[in-house]
Amino acid sequence: MSAPKKLFIKTYGCQMNVYDSERMAEALGGEGYVETKSPDDADMILLNTCHIREKAAEKVYSELGRFKGLKADKPDLKIGVAGCVAQAEGEEIMRRQPLVDLVVGPQSYHRLPEMEAKARTGEKVLDTDFPEEDKFEKLKNRPKAKRGPTAFLTVQEGCDKFCAFCVVPYTRGAEVSRPADRILREARDLVERGVREITLLGQNVNAYHGAGPNGDMTLAQLIWELDKVDGLERIRFTTSHPNDMQDDLIEAHGTCAKLMPYLHLPVQAGSDKILKRMNRAHTAESYIRLIERIRAARPDILISGDFIVGFPEETEEDFQATMDLVEEVKYGTAYSFKYSTRPGTPAAERAQVDPAAADDRLQRLQALLTQQQREVQDSMVGREVGVLFEKAGRLPGQMVGKSDYLHAVHVADCDRNIGDLARVRIVSSGPNSLAGELIG
Ligand code: SAH
Numbered sequence: 001m002s003a004p005k006k007l008f009i010k011t012y013g014c015q016m017n018v019y020d021s022e023r024m025a026e027a028l029g030g031e032g033y034v035e036t037k038s039p040d041d042a043d044m045i046l047l048n049t050c051h052i053r054e055k056a057a058e059k060v061y062s063e064l065g066r067f068k069g070l071k072a073d074k075p076d077l078k079i080g081v082a083g084c085v086a087q088a089e090g091e092e093i094m095r096r097q098p099l100v101d102l103v104v105g106p107q108s109y110h111r112l113p114e115m116e117a118k119a120r121t122g123e124k125v126l127d128t129d130f131p132e133e134d135k136f137e138k139l140k141n142r143p144k145a146k147r148g149p150t151a152f153l154t155v156q157e158g159c160d161k162f163c164a165f166c167v168v169p170y171t172r173g174a175e176v177s178r179p180a181d182r183i184l185r186e187a188r189d190l191v192e193r194g195v196r197e198i199t200l201l202g203q204n205v206n207a208y209h210g211a212g213p214n215g216d217m218t219l220a221q222l223i224w225e226l227d228k229v230d231g232l233e234r235i236r237f238t239t240s241h242p243n244d245m246q247d248d249l250i251e252a253h254g255t256c257a258k259l260m261p262y263l264h265l266p267v268q269a270g271s272d273k274i275l276k277r278m279n280r281a282h283t284a285e286s287y288i289r290l291i292e293r294i295r296a297a298r299p300d301i302l303i304s305g306d307f308i309v310g311f312p313e314e315t316e317e318d319f320q321a322t323m324d325l326v327e328e329v330k331y332g333t334a335y336s337f338k339y340s341t342r343p344g345t346p347a348a349e350r351a352q353v354d355p356a357a358a359d360d361r362l363q364r365l366q367a368l369l370t371q372q373q374r375e376v377q378d379s380m381v382g383r384e385v386g387v388l389f390e391k392a393g394r395l396p397g398q399m400v401g402k403s404d405y406l407h408a409v410h411v412a413d414c415d416r417n418i419g420d421l422a423r424v425r426i427v428s429s430g431p432n433s434l435a436g437e438l439i440g
């Protein structure tokens, strides 16, 4: 038998790319590839890229440049670009970087084995179609290998919201939900392989409306089906849009014990003028009322968010409205970005904010968010939380896991194993994690 070929995948961007990379590795596994951690001994390199901000997209070209020497030493090495940059700039990549053999958009990964075979014959291959077929169904045959305790599972892809700054509707296409039976089958399979926590993924995961036995299902209905899967202990989902936060999902946060008290609910800005210009179709007030309703259902829920500062036409007053909203909501964690002009999006055509002003706003916002994050983390001290252990700590006898609220927790003198879920009392709060002790 010939030695297996080696595949190196580098993943940028969001969790959906992490999930896609796993599935691509599995698909190429069927073609005799095994994964390697280093590009140096690879027979194929795949970059799974992100187009969300300018810096993310630029990284692809600088990374590709670095593979020049490798390819000179090993002419059989094949280099592929996947993901959202592939979708947005596929032909340009081929033109700008002759090293690239293969370009595959996010909706065509099931065609990867075929494309790889073509590339092996020396052909350049590009596929950025949005085919009708379910790529994940065609990508099946996930191997039965044992896995760690947590996994991502994509249930919905694409976006129809067209926020004025965002490339996702163009790179991932229209909103599509996977049928519930396929998701449940995949979830059971993951659990058999050792998974205890599943994070359901979608660019607009709460817009999920996949086919079920009695018509389309909501995300909450899907969560209740997953709740019945024995051995699955925790369910999470991300990313949600405020306008798709339906009543049954809010209610599930109060009543479904496996659904974790953590919600990533991006608002982007606190000024109604800016929200309107962003095409978010909600106001600051309606978002705050929504958070109140969610907290009424689950008072201890940790709220996470995304923010953009320096969106075109944002004034200092608009920015202050974002700071006010943050003060009101109090975030347990948050991601904030300086607006990045994306070609082809409506906001790219508008009057841009002075970059120095945007930098200054970003700093002020991040200082406030960091302070809130710290306060929320510190408030965990003295509380009892569930912790799912994911790995051994650096100290002997120590284990590390995530709390229900997604904080990293270190437990000393811990006789539990990876994959065990334990009750833990939090005893102290450090810069990036909590320390706790087992209860009972
Ligand atoms: N579908 C999700 C996430 C989309 S991308 C949602 O709607 O919330 C993740 C985050 O990147 C966004 O929430 C936004 O804060 C940020 N982002 C998207 N486009 C951006 C741009 N052009 N410049 C800066 N940040 C951007």
Ligand code: SF4
Residues within 6 Å of the ligand: 159, 160, 161, 162, 163, 166, 167, 168, 169, 203, 204, 241
């Ligand atoms: Fe982008 Fe808006 Fe869709 Fe989120 S909801 S993916 S920010 S267009």
Ligand code: F3S
Residues within 6 Å of the ligand: 012, 013, 014, 015, 016, 017, 049, 050, 051, 052, 083, 084, 167, 168, 171, 172, 203
């Ligand atoms: Fe990036 Fe595409 Fe995800 S642009 S954030 S990898 S959907």
